Amino acid sequence: MENKKESWLIRKGLKGCACLPCIILSIQKNKIKNKIRGIMGYNENERVPPGQRLVQDFPVLSIGTNPNFDSEKWYFSVEGEVESPMRWNWEEFKKLPKREQFSDFHCAVSWSKLDLHWTGVPLKTIADVVKPNSRAKYLFAISADGYTTNLSIEDALEDDVLLAYEL
Secondary structure (H helix, E strand, O other): OOOOOOEEEEEEOOOOOOOHHHHHHHHHHHHHHHHHHHHHOOOOOOOOOOOOEEOOOOOOOOOOOOOOOOOOOOEEEEEEOEOOOEEEEHHHHHOOOOEEEEEEEEOOOOEEEEEEEEEEEEHHHHHHHHOEOOOOOEEEEEOOOOOEEEEEHHHHOOOOOEEEEEO
16 A cells, blocks of 8 residues: 555445545544534534535536446455455345434535435444554545545544445
């Protein structure tokens, strides 16, 4: 992992859905939004961050073509600053402990949708398996189409972070 020192790399497989970085980014944006509210005095009941617009539909956007989901080719892997690098296929991933939660989605391209019902694997569950080492400071995510994002390990391992596969 050249130039990615201090990173815990997660990769969502080729020919799979490219949504993982967007979900992580949404969680990160929620945390940033809450910090901005505290600094700038926004009403705590206001759930749509500044610059976002509320939508009723669910826009599907990507930087390229939307990949077709093929459960036979999909994979999820974790490597880098971890004790036990792992790779799961779709069947194995779906057998991991799952959790359901309701939360808002704030997309990187300025739209928000509130009160969504998510189902997925808590990122803490993945961390318990791969065991990030003490050098890991950031999670670096790469999607099937090459889109990337990152966030601190501290934020990544909060209780509300899911690798969602149902919405």
